[in-house]
Structures are given as C-alpha cells and as structure tokens.
Amino acid sequence: MHPRDKDVPPAIRRMPRPRGLRGSAAPARRWLARTLLLAAGLLAAQAAWLPAKxxxxxxxLATSWQQSLAxxxxxxxxxxxxxxxxxxLSSPRLGVSQVVLAGxxxxxxxFGPGWAESSAAPGAAGTVVISGHRDTHFRWLKDLRDGDVVQLESxxxxxxxxxxxxxVADARSERIAASGRDQLLLVTCWPFEATAPRGPLRYLVTLRPLPRASSR
Incomplete structure (x- = not known):
C-alpha cells in the first residue's frame, strides 16, 4: 500500500496563548528583583548610618573640645x-581617642560617650561614670585587658x-551608682554581639587612678 493511502492524522495545532499573559512573567520577575535590591540597599544604608554619624x-566634638581647653x-x-x-577619653594601646559629652x-x-552628671566630674576625685553604646563608641571596651592604661583629659x-x-551586671537587680571611691567606671551594654538593643545586662570596666606625674 502506498504511504499516501494510509490514514494520516490531522496536524496538531497549538492553542495560541492569550495576549494578556504573553511575556508577563519576565517583567514581574525583574520588578521583584529590583524591589529586593532596593530594600537591601536601604537596610545597608540604615546599618551604616549610625557608625557614620x-x-x-x-x-x-574634637573641635569644640579644643576650644574649651583654650x-x-x-x-x-x-x-x-x-x-x-x-x-x-583615650586608650594608647588600642589607639582610641574619643570626646566625652555631658549627660x-x-x-x-x-554622638559619643556620655558622662553621668550624677557622678564625679572628670578630673575630680570620686567615681566618674562614663557610658557608651556597645556597637559604636564603646565597642573597644571588649578589647581592654587588666593593667591597660586609659587617660581621661579634663x-x-x-x-x-x-x-x-x-x-557583667544586671540592671534589673543592681543600680550602677557613683560612690566615694576614687575610680573610673566605663559602662556599656552586654553582650557585645547581641542583636536586640537595650538589654538589661551591662558590661563594667573598673579603673583605678595612677599617681599623678610630678610637676618637677
């Protein structure tokens, strides 16, 4: 039998895709990708803003401090x-130098470490309390070691x-207050790598004064 005499099935025709759906997935994916990139950029900018500020x-502050000294x-x-x-406030070993603010x-x-005005004034005898944020100005406290020297210029x-x-002290059960002892207390939140802000734990560094240099 000749092949042309066989029954030939009709050609299968593809149904046309509705015009409204043609190519709509690709623009949607591009829009979603751009939105995610924008969101990531905003989050990164927000994270970088605090350290930059x-x-x-x-x-x-350094300029205003020099004016005050003058x-x-x-x-x-x-x-x-x-x-x-x-x-x-400065740490020679760590190469840190920071201006301390009132309050x-x-x-x-x-904007910087803050002096607790209820404590002794910088330069005076008594307990001087200075606080700072663990993720910016006082992050260097975790690198202080026993015996390190810190200078406080007033x-x-x-x-x-x-x-x-x-x-480490728990602010829920212990109040960090100045005493009559001549010392410097540096305070920040703890732990240093915590993701949640304003936890109840505080990291305290206690420093004792060294003899003043002789004027002779």
Missing amino acids: AALAQVL DGKAHRPWPWADTHAVAR DSGRSLA RDGPRRYQVAGTR
Missing part, C-alpha cells in the same frame, strides 16, 4: 546641640587610670 560627630568655656559642637564636650541620655550617646589636665577588672 558617630564618626562625623567625633570630628565636630578658653575654659563650654562650646556646643553644632548650633542646635543640647550638650557639650567635658573630657577626652548620658540617648540623645548624647548617639580642663584641669589629664588623669591616668589602670584597668583593675571587668564584670
């Missing part, structure tokens, strides 16, 4: 600031302190 603030007066680091520089409220701590001149110990 803290670093810029220290530059402005004339003995308080100088605001920027016109709308509600605080001023009161001291400079330890959230507004002050956003308008009366520098005082050198030596690390005597570190510990």
Whole structure:
C-alpha cells in the first residue's frame, strides 16, 4: 500500500496563548528583583548610618573640645546641640581617642560617650561614670585587658587610670551608682554581639587612678 493511502492524522495545532499573559512573567520577575535590591540597599544604608554619624560627630566634638581647653568655656559642637564636650577619653594601646559629652541620655550617646552628671566630674576625685553604646563608641571596651592604661583629659589636665577588672551586671537587680571611691567606671551594654538593643545586662570596666606625674 502506498504511504499516501494510509490514514494520516490531522496536524496538531497549538492553542495560541492569550495576549494578556504573553511575556508577563519576565517583567514581574525583574520588578521583584529590583524591589529586593532596593530594600537591601536601604537596610545597608540604615546599618551604616549610625557608625557614620558617630564618626562625623567625633570630628565636630574634637573641635569644640579644643576650644574649651583654650578658653575654659563650654562650646556646643553644632548650633542646635543640647550638650557639650567635658573630657577626652583615650586608650594608647588600642589607639582610641574619643570626646566625652555631658549627660548620658540617648540623645548624647548617639554622638559619643556620655558622662553621668550624677557622678564625679572628670578630673575630680570620686567615681566618674562614663557610658557608651556597645556597637559604636564603646565597642573597644571588649578589647581592654587588666593593667591597660586609659587617660581621661579634663580642663584641669589629664588623669591616668589602670584597668583593675571587668564584670557583667544586671540592671534589673543592681543600680550602677557613683560612690566615694576614687575610680573610673566605663559602662556599656552586654553582650557585645547581641542583636536586640537595650538589654538589661551591662558590661563594667573598673579603673583605678595612677599617681599623678610630678610637676618637677
């Protein structure tokens, strides 16, 4: 039998895709990818904003602190600031130098370490309490070791302190308060790698004053 005499099935025709759906998946995927990239960029910018703001603030604070040392007066680091520089804190071994602000409220701590005004003034005898955020200005506290020397410069001149110990305190059961003892307390939140802010635990570094250098 000739092949042409066989029954030949009709050709199978593909149903046309509705015009409204043709190519719609690709633009949707591109839109979703761009949205995710934008969201990731915003999150990254937000994460970088706090350290950048803290670093810029220290530059402005350093200028105001030098002005205070020159004339003995308080100088605001920027016109709308509600605080001023009161001291400079430094760690020679770690290469840290930071200007300390008056007050330890959230507004002050956003720009630098803050001195608790209920404690002894920097340069005076008694317990000086200085606080800072664990993820910006006071992150270096975790690298302090027993015996390290830290200097606190006030308008009366520098005082050198030596690390005597570190510990973790629970703010729910212990109040960190100044005492009559001559010492420097550096305070930050703990643990350093915590993801949740404002936990109840505090990391305390206790430093004892070293003898002042002889003026002779």
